Amino acid sequence: MNVIEFKRVAKSFGDVVANRDLSFEVKAGTIHGLIGENGAGKSTAMKVLFGIFPADSGEILIRKKPTRITNPVQAMRLGIGMVHQHFMLAEPETVLDNIILGHEPGWFPGLIFRDKARKELTEISKNYGLAFDKWDVPVSHLSVGEQQRVEIIKLLYQRSDVLILDEPTAVLTPQEVKELFQNLLRLKQEGKTIILISHKLKEVLEFTDYVTVMRRGETVGTKVTNETNEDELAEMMVGRKVSFTYQGIRRILSDSTEIPSILKVKGLSFKGLSESCVDVTLNLRQGEILGIGGVQGNGQSEFLRFLSNPKEYFHKVSGEYTIRDQSVLADSPLDLRKRGVSLVPEDRLAEGLLLQQDMTENFLLGQHEDPRYQSKFPGLLDRDAARARVEQNIKAFDIRPPYPTVWSGRMSGGNQQKLVIARALDSKPEILFVAHPTRGVDVGAIELIHEAIMNERNAGRAIILFSSELEELIDLSDRIAVFYGGRIQAEFGRKEFDPWKIGKTMGGGNKE
Ligand SMILES: Nc1ncnc2c1ncn2[C@@H]1O[C@H](COP(=O)(O)OP(=O)(O)OP(=O)(O)O)[C@@H](O)[C@H]1O
Numbered sequence: 001m002n003v004i005e006f007k008r009v010a011k012s013f014g015d016v017v018a019n020r021d022l023s024f025e026v027k028a029g030t031i032h033g034l035i036g037e038n039g040a041g042k043s044t045a046m047k048v049l050f051g052i053f054p055a056d057s058g059e060i061l062i063r064k065k066p067t068r069i070t071n072p073v074q075a076m077r078l079g080i081g082m083v084h085q086h087f088m089l090a091e092p093e094t095v096l097d098n099i100i101l102g103h104e105p106g107w108f109p110g111l112i113f114r115d116k117a118r119k120e121l122t123e124i125s126k127n128y129g130l131a132f133d134k135w136d137v138p139v140s141h142l143s144v145g146e147q148q149r150v151e152i153i154k155l156l157y158q159r160s161d162v163l164i165l166d167e168p169t170a171v172l173t174p175q176e177v178k179e180l181f182q183n184l185l186r187l188k189q190e191g192k193t194i195i196l197i198s199h200k201l202k203e204v205l206e207f208t209d210y211v212t213v214m215r216r217g218e219t220v221g222t223k224v225t226n227e228t229n230e231d232e233l234a235e236m237m238v239g240r241k242v243s244f245t246y247q248g249i250r251r252i253l254s255d256s257t258e259i260p261s262i263l264k265v266k267g268l269s270f271k272g273l274s275e276s277c278v279d280v281t282l283n284l285r286q287g288e289i290l291g292i293g294g295v296q297g298n299g300q301s302e303f304l305r306f307l308s309n310p311k312e313y314f315h316k317v318s319g320e321y322t323i324r325d326q327s328v329l330a331d332s333p334l335d336l337r338k339r340g341v342s343l344v345p346e347d348r349l350a351e352g353l354l355l356q357q358d359m360t361e362n363f364l365l366g367q368h369e370d371p372r373y374q375s376k377f378p379g380l381l382d383r384d385a386a387r388a389r390v391e392q393n394i395k396a397f398d399i400r401p402p403y404p405t406v407w408s409g410r411m412s413g414g415n416q417q418k419l420v421i422a423r424a425l426d427s428k429p430e431i432l433f434v435a436h437p438t439r440g441v442d443v444g445a446i447e448l449i450h451e452a453i454m455n456e457r458n459a460g461r462a463i464i465l466f467s468s469e470l471e472e473l474i475d476l477s478d479r480i481a482v483f484y485g486g487r488i489q490a491e492f493g494r495k496e497f498d499p500w501k502i503g504k505t506m507g508g509g510n511k512e
């Protein structure tokens with residue numbers, strides 16, 4: 001039976017058509033993939049289904065009945081629940097309060113039976129095999145994977161039987177991804193329907209029953225997952241063939257030992273907020289990409305924060321950090337920028353963008369002192385110059401919608417990411433720290449971003465690449481250092497790259 005049917009659904013935001021003509025069906029009790037390029041309209045389509053936006057035209061049938069969903073409460077009553085691309089939990093509140101928010105059991109407003117809720121939740125997590133017991137912990141203390149589990153439990157508590165997951169794996173570690181899919185398969189067995197938005201074609205192929213491809217607001221088609229493959233799906237999405245590994249030329253460092261290191265970290269130790277670094281030593285040469293891998297929570301994030309803002313750690317670190325043999329331990333991010341350092345931060349929303357400013361303003365962030373963007377009048381910015389530069393980047397990175405005046409908060413996730421990358425490369429930095437450059441980015445754009453990073457490398461820039469995708473590290477890096485428990489557990493040269501061996505050290509194993 002079809003539990004959901006989209007019939008010629010359309011939704012625009014002003015001039016931007018997000019969903020042009022969307023028709024597809026989702027069968028009950030299946031996992032249904034929804035894929036498409038960044039900005040294709042996937043999140044919008046699901047927000048229409050969940051009642052966040054009204055459709056402009058067309059029809060949605062829920063269990064065969066034409067239904068006009070006008071708000072999420074109504075959607076929840078119809079058994080539809082959604083976990084958003086960017087989670088929406090209230091961080092300082094406990095897990096329990098987050099879950100029962102709006103559904104508090106109790107007689108009077110204000111009187112909440114937390115014990116009853118706790119019992120019911122324990123039951124739910126047991127029945128669906130979702131191991132969890134941190135009901136009274138503030139959400140901010142949970143890992144991303146745990147937060148996501150809470151979101152799913154919340155949907156089950158609300159008795160959803162259609163679960164929409166918008167890019168659930170983009171921010172998870174490989175272990176968490178595995179657990180998530182075990183949970184989803186279990187939910188399917190229990191009769192739930194799952195709509196899964198993802199850019200990771202491998203997981204779509206492995207875990208879904210059907211997959212619908214969207215392109216520029218329209219449905220290209222729906223495939224039985226067993227009857228399709230990565231190449232076909234990618235071509236349906238992008239409209240051209242896509243290569244999955246970097247195909248260009250990797251300029252060989254003449255003799256790597258002859259090239260002096262531009263950046264050095266020696267014996268670095270400190271205790272951070274959630275992670276620590278212990279005796280970290282590494283060197284970075286021009287024209288190379290040093291990949292940093294590891295399971296999330298093993299010190300890499302804190303290490304990146306230190307690298308990009310050493311001043312904040314000044315009082316608690318021991319060890320050395322030099323750029324061109326000068327200590328930068330007291331440097332602020334701005335000082336580092338002046339030394340030619342540029343950053344693509346881990347979290348594009350929290351650290352990378354002002355959501356209520358347009359692309360041009362966002363592009364200027366951190367570049368206010370760049371001579372290229374100064375007007376004739378001292379202290380005033382030449383916004384036309386900046387806008388022209390943004391327009392070039394919109395073309396180069398295929399950023400959509402292609403208008404410099406679009407608020408960055410209104411861009412799709414992958415397009416926000418492209419903007420952050422374009423900005424980081426704009427100043428022609430000599431040293432680049434890049435974190436998760438292709439998180440939430442579609443296959444075509446991954447190709448583009450990888451090429452851009454590789455071009456920087458070949459032009460002699462020194463790059464540290466943080467990624468939780470082993471494939472990405474192996475594809476781009478010249479060397480890979482693996483973090484475990486705050487230390488560098490192992491370092492691999494390109495000739496030694498072997499996913500299995502590297503993976504082993506990520507779990508704390510030895511290199512040999
Ligand atoms: N609230 C909004 N206001 C204005 N435009 C929006 C809004 N939300 C989305 N859009 C636009 O609608 C189009 C579709 O965006 P949507 O977020 O649905 O894409 P997506 O397929 O989910 O992409 P991604 O894979 O990058 O998450 C984009 O051009 C986007 O800029």
Ligand SMILES: [Mg+2]
Nearest residue numbers: 043085412413
């Ligand atoms: Mg989206």
